[in-house]
Structures are given as C-alpha cells and as structure tokens.
Amino acid sequence: MKNSRREFLKGAFAGAAVLLGSAWGQAGQRQSVQAKAQTAIPRWRGFNLLEKFYRNDPFRASDIQWISEWGFDFVRLPMDYRQWTDADDPYALKEPVLEHIDQAIELGRKYGIHVSLNLHNAPGFSVNRAAKHTLNLWKDAEAQKQFAHQWSNFARRYRGIPSARLSFNLVNEPANIDEASYVRAVRGAIDGIRAADSERMIITDGLNWGRDPVRSLADEGIVQSTRGYEPFGLTHYRASWANGDRFPLPQWPVPQINGHLYGPGNRELHSSLVIEGRFERQTPLRVRVGQVSSRGRLVVQADGP
Numbered sequence: 001m002k003n004s005r006r007e008f009l010k011g012a013f014a015g016a017a018v019l020l021g022s023a024w025g026q027a028g029q030r031q032s033v034q035a036k037a038q039t040a041i042p043r044w045r046g047f048n049l050l051e052k053f054y055r056n057d058p059f060r061a062s063d064i065q066w067i068s069e070w071g072f073d074f075v076r077l078p079m080d081y082r083q084w085t086d087a088d089d090p091y092a093l094k095e096p097v098l099e100h101i102d103q104a105i106e107l108g109r110k111y112g113i114h115v116s117l118n119l120h121n122a123p124g125f126s127v128n129r130a131a132k133h134t135l136n137l138w139k140d141a142e143a144q145k146q147f148a149h150q151w152s153n154f155a156r157r158y159r160g161i162p163s164a165r166l167s168f169n170l171v172n173e174p175a176n177i178d179e180a181s182y183v184r185a186v187r188g189a190i191d192g193i194r195a196a197d198s199e200r201m202i203i204t205d206g207l208n209w210g211r212d213p214v215r216s217l218a219d220e221g222i223v224q225s226t227r228g229y230e231p232f233g234l235t236h237y238r239a240s241w242a243n244g245d246r247f248p249l250p251q252w253p254v255p256q257i258n259g260h261l262y263g264p265g266n267r268e269l270h271s272s273l274v275i276e277g278r279f280e281r282q283t284p285l286r287v288r289v290g291q292v293s294s295r296g297r298l299v300v301q302a303d304g305p
Helices: 002-025 027-042 061-069 095-111 142-159 179-196 215-219
Strands: 047-048 074-080 089-091 113-124 166-171 199-203 222-224
Touching: 002 113, 061 074, 061 222, 089 142, 089 199, 095 113, 113 142, 142 166, 142 179, 179 215, 199 215
Parallel strands: 047 074, 074 113, 113 166, 166 199, 199 222
Antiparallel strands: none
16 A cells, blocks of 8 residues: 555656646746746755654654655654753753754755754744743744744754755744734844854745745845645645634635625615525634724624524
C-alpha cells in the first residue's frame, strides 16, 4: 500500500511539472518572466512537520526520507518557541532541544530537502487561540525583544548554511493586525537576522491569516508567503482546527450571493436580500454584518418564521 501511494504521488508530481513546463514554454516572453521569478524564489513543494509544535519530539528521518522519495523538496517546521525556551528565563535556550532542529536541517541536506523554520507560536502571538500569552507581540516591546532574540539566535547558529537549504519564516499567519504595526513588531527580528547572517532568506507570512501580502516589505528582499485559502469551505472542509465539520459538502460552482442589503433609507435600492437554495433542515446560516451606515433593525426570516 505504501509503495503504491508513493508511486501515485511521484507520478502526480511529475505530471504537474510537465504541465507547468509546457505552459510556460509556448511563448518566449512568458518563459523569460517565469525564469526570472524562479531565480528569486524556487518552486518548492512539500509539507509541514509538527514535532516541535503539538509535542516536543525529535524530527523523524523516515518522514524526510519519504518526502524526498515521493519527489518533493521542501519541509516547513512550524514550531512553538516554548519547547526550547526556559519557562523562567525567556532568554535562556535549551541546547538539547535545539539539537533536534540541527538534526532536521542536516536531514534536509542529506535528502535534498529545503528546510524552513517557522515560529507558529511566538513570544506574544499564535494564530492558535488555545495558546495563552501574557505579552502581545504587536504592542509590547518586551515581546518584540524576545522575538528578535529567538531569530537572532537561529541566525548565529546556522550562519554559513546557504539559503538554498534553509530559510526563516518569521511568524505563522499574523491576524487582526494592521501592516504598520506588524512591520514594527518584526523589524527587530529582521535586523537581528541580517546582522548575524546577511544572506539568510527571510520569509513573511501574509497578513489577515496569511491572505494579504506585506507590501511595505516588498522592496527589502523579504520573501512573501501568502495563502490560497479561498474558497474557505473547500480548503478547510472537515479541518478540525477551523471547525470544518460544520461546513457543507463543497459544491462547484460556488454559489454567489450579493453582499449588500439596503434599508428603507435608500428607497431606489431598497429590497430584501433573498437567499434561495436546497437547504437541509437544521442547516446553519451565518449572516455577517460588515458596515452599518445608520441605526437599524435586522430581521431574518426563513419561510416565514
């Protein structure tokens, strides 16, 4: 069973590479643009490995070996900084745990896999609501100092390893934060990395849970990592971390619903917003109110009630 799965993945990967190559090879201009983009950011494909997030285990050589055998060339390590940081001293780091990360990077070299380190839980922020913090990375100077300390330590530790093998992905999916505040919060980490290792590839996740690029960092040589989450009901269908079990079975094409409801104050536009469909009994319907321009009363009816 394992062998057949490996062969399927290898075949699918090879097919995708052939399709991409032919699409970009039909026009000289498009081909040159693609070559330029590939020079800056390789087209890596791979997986997250979670040994330093939900638990504190060494990374498994067999995982990285299999990923390589299947034809992939990338692993991202979303990590919780508390796994190697002293609970009583945020600037004291535990060497035996850091050696697990050393081993993962070495396994990447052995099997031709690029390794990208990521703080999924960082000092003062995690997109995971279950992670409790006393500091706020976006507001507190102490959290930002600890964040910079983490990345500066990694930069010194891995100085000399080429960016073709290792990159630093600052913090997973910053959410509910404006761009200026985000850049201020991570500036110390960026400067600390570059002071220790000026050649290190630095990656920023997009804002708004990874969706929107950080445009003010575009001219600083920071790689932008955004997310292709839309349509969310498809990409997170049955995903436990997003309560995906409540999502209906994905359909194509995705139903398009008008997002504007005008009250009686706009007589020329006034109408009810009617959503029609084949809804089963007890189907949940979420109505999200965005902008309200005046005081009003919202009435929602379903077949009368």
